[in-house]
Amino acid sequence: MILRERMLKIFSSLISYLINDFLIAQFGAKKKFIMFRCSSILKRLNLATISSRLTSSNATPSSVPYKSLKSDDVSTPTSIPQSADVVIIGGGIIGCSTLYHLTKLGCTNVVLLEKDQLTAGTTWHTAGLIWRLRPNDTDIQILNHTRHLLNDVLEEETGVHPGWINNGGLFIANSKERLNEYKRLMTIGKAFGIESHILSPSETKKLYPLMNVSDLYGTLYSPGDGTVDPAGFLYIIGSRSHEIWS
Numbered sequence: 001m002i003l004r005e006r007m008l009k010i011f012s013s014l015i016s017y018l019i020n021d022f023l024i025a026q027f028g029a030k031k032k033f034i035m036f037r038c039s040s041i042l043k044r045l046n047l048a049t050i051s052s053r054l055t056s057s058n059a060t061p062s063s064v065p066y067k068s069l070k071s072d073d074v075s076t077p078t079s080i081p082q083s084a085d086v087v088i089i090g091g092g093i094i095g096c097s098t099l100y101h102l103t104k105l106g107c108t109n110v111v112l113l114e115k116d117q118l119t120a121g122t123t124w125h126t127a128g129l130i131w132r133l134r135p136n137d138t139d140i141q142i143l144n145h146t147r148h149l150l151n152d153v154l155e156e157e158t159g160v161h162p163g164w165i166n167n168g169g170l171f172i173a174n175s176k177e178r179l180n181e182y183k184r185l186m187t188i189g190k191a192f193g194i195e196s197h198i199l200s201p202s203e204t205k206k207l208y209p210l211m212n213v214s215d216l217y218g219t220l221y222s223p224g225d226g227t228v229d230p231a232g233f234l235y236i237i238g239s240r241s242h243e244i245w246s
């Protein structure tokens with residue numbers, strides 16, 4: 001139920017931003033009046049979340065979306081626990097992932113403190129690329145585990161698709177040195193069971209015909225990588241943690 005409410009909130013946020021951007025682009029100065037009209041209609045349709053977002057004073061062209069989310073949707077808890085076994089500070093992807101893993105390990109007395117609202121930090125801005133071939137073992141293992149959660153675990157646990165798209169990753173080398181670095185990453189990846197291939201410019205062109213490969217030395221292709229919607233991912237693991245301990 002909580003998950004469904006969260007998903008509805010994310011969905012309504014998205015719709016409201018789209019409407020807001022459309023109105024700004026189409027009507028400029030008349031936007032306020034049109035927003036008021038839309039807002040009344042939405043209220044009548046009982047889509048209160050979208051409606052309140054549209055009338056929010058923060059919904060201006062210059063505002064970052066999460067600022068309007070902040071003012072509308074965050075309900076300040078009336079109390080916080082006096083004690084906890086673990087206190088996590090920060091509700092970005094790292095904090096929520098820590099919460100998820102601790103609860104799966106059996107910790108139930110865990111508190112996550114967020115000064116703003118979940119995803120309010122860097123996590124909101126990320127492009128969401130899951131690229132596992134990094135230059136150190138720890139990063140590789142964390143990313144490999146994240147990919148495993150997205151690909152094999154979360155949908156089964158929650159019934160909600162986490163927004164994971166396994167479209168593969170392609171890293172481009174425009175110098176010999178960079179290509180050598182990619183060969184090294186491919187070797188490290190092998191040690192962790194991550195499939196990857198060094199492709200020549202013509203092989204790259206076959207894989208991705210839209211790319212101009214005339215100035216490339218080659219690419220590193222990792223078919224198991226992909227992208228994820230970071231906010232959706234965060235809400236799923238946050239809600240799942242809550243389900244586990246309640």
Ligand SMILES: Cc1cc2nc3c(=O)[nH]c(=O)nc-3n(C[C@H](O)[C@H](O)[C@H](O)COP(=O)(O)OP(=O)(O)OC[C@H]3O[C@@H](n4cnc5c(N)ncnc54)[C@H](O)[C@@H]3O)c2cc1C
Binds near residue numbers: 119120122125
């Ligand atoms: C433009 C851009 C693109 C990116 N693209 C990618 C990508 O494609 N792939 C990738 O893997 N990474 C990418 N990253 C990096 C990735 O976004 C970050 O590594 C990740 O989001 C960091 O998460 P976090 O939880 O550590 O921090 P944050 O998401 O910043 O979360 C920290 C949270 O802590 C809260 N907080 C801070 N201080 C306090 C306090 N005192 N009390 C309570 N709460 C507090 C903040 O409000 C915030 O919500 C990108 C980053 C940027 C900026």
